[in-house]
Amino acid sequence: MGEASSVATGAGTLATVVRSGVVESVHLGHLATIDGPQIGRPGTTFFPRSALKPVQAAAMLRAGLDLDGELLALAAASHAGLPMHRAGAARILAAAGLDTGALRNTPDLPLDPGAAAAWRAAGSAPEPVAQNCSGKHAAMLATCVAAGWDTGTYLDPAHPLQRAIRRHVEALTGDEVRHVAVDGCGAPLFSCTVAGLARAFAAIATADPASPEGRVAAAVRAYPEWLGGPARPVTRILRAVPGLVAKDGAEGVFAASLPDGRALALTVLDGAARPVPAVVAATLRALGVRSPELDAAGHVPVLGHGAEVGAVEPAVPAGPVVPAEPAVSSPADTGAA
Structure with missing residues (x-):
């Protein structure tokens, strides 16, 4: 069936959805x-998204x-679009002598439903600063100013900034x-393997505090509400596990590492975010983390008539299982790098 189907090849069960004692979906x-x-x-190659x-x-x-x-946590964020997030992106730009008009990310409403309702009630249309990637884009523009690079073409994969990334x-x-693609926000997106994403997070979590990676780790650990938002699963998981470095991504992607380099990365085949908290919590438990807050963050209920009648149950084994198949590549609808 070609490369388009290769991400499905060798996939395993991450979680089952159980309703009233019956497995409803997988x-x-x-x-x-x-x-x-x-x-x-x-070893599957995929797009790690955010x-x-x-x-x-x-x-x-x-x-x-x-x-x-x-503000460094915001640069690594998929933020909720709360007023503090939007103001933070503007602060990053202002320090570089720019304003929000320089942003080239996709116009959108805030990700948080309450913030989106307030935004609309104020008569505001979708704007780049409200979109969840505006912190990253503001930081990209500030990097260009610091390095003396052109700010108008910073989304070009051939731009010095994107080559450095x-x-x-x-x-x-x-x-x-x-593989190189265009992410939802308009920035270039670079592929890696699922295992490679776990290695990257381990490198960040164990880095010297004075290094760039160590500075990112410190910001994520100290300001989880700037990385996501108070109601976001990634923020809840970060708060539940002190010292964790973690980030979610679209299409059911998540990566995290403990301070000692025990790390995880996952991608859900159907792109659903629903099983991610349950699978992440179960994997962290398999890595030795014990926390009532983590258990709460990883609980994904199944509702019937407003009452809990089941749950998303992770299928994470207690110990390591060595994959039997070699690495494969998944993206097919983009040009090769």
């Missing part, structure tokens, strides 16, 4: 860990970006970038 995918269980083919943002942020620091604290993706993942 989520398949790939799970890679460092020092933990594996599901499917961890889970790649901490790697991109570290690359920008190496290229001259000067951010720390909540690509090199850093390869350095931290240990993978060759085999």
Whole structure:
């Protein structure tokens, strides 16, 4: 069936959806860990979507970006579009002598439903600053100013900024970038393997605190509400596990690492976000984490007439399972790098 179907090849069961004691549906995918269980083919090449943002942020620091604290967390964020997030993106731009008109990410409403309702009630239309990637784009523009690069073409894969990010993706993942796509926000998106994404997060979580990677790790750990938002699963998981570095991505992608380098990365085959908290929590438990807050963050109920009648049950084994198949490649609808 060609490369378009290869992401499905060798996928394993990540979670089952149980309603009133009956398995109603199944989520398949790939799970890679460092020092933990594996599901499917961890060597599968895929698009890590926004889970790649901490790697991109570290690359920008190496290229001259000067951010720390909540604004560095925002540079690695898929934020909820709350007023603090929008103001933070504007602060990053203002420090570089720019305003929100320089942003080239896709116009959108805030991701948080309440923030989106307030935005509309104020008569505002979709704008780049409200879109969940505006922190990353503001940081990309600030990096260009710091490095003396053109700001008008920063989304071109051939731009010096994007070439620097690509090199850093390869350095931290240990993978060759085999595919380049356009992400939902308009920025270039570089492929890696599921296992490579886990390696990248382990590298960030264990980095020297003074290094760019260590600075990103510190920002994510200290400001989880800037990485997502108070109601977002990634923020809840970060709060539940002190020292964790984590990031979610579209199409059911998630990556995380503990401070000692025990790490995970996963992709859900059907792109659903629903099983992700349950699978992440179960994987962290398999890696040795015990926390009532983590158990709560990983509980995904199934409702019937407004009452809980079941749950999303993770299928993560207690110990490591070595995949039997070699690596495969998944993206097919983009040009090769």
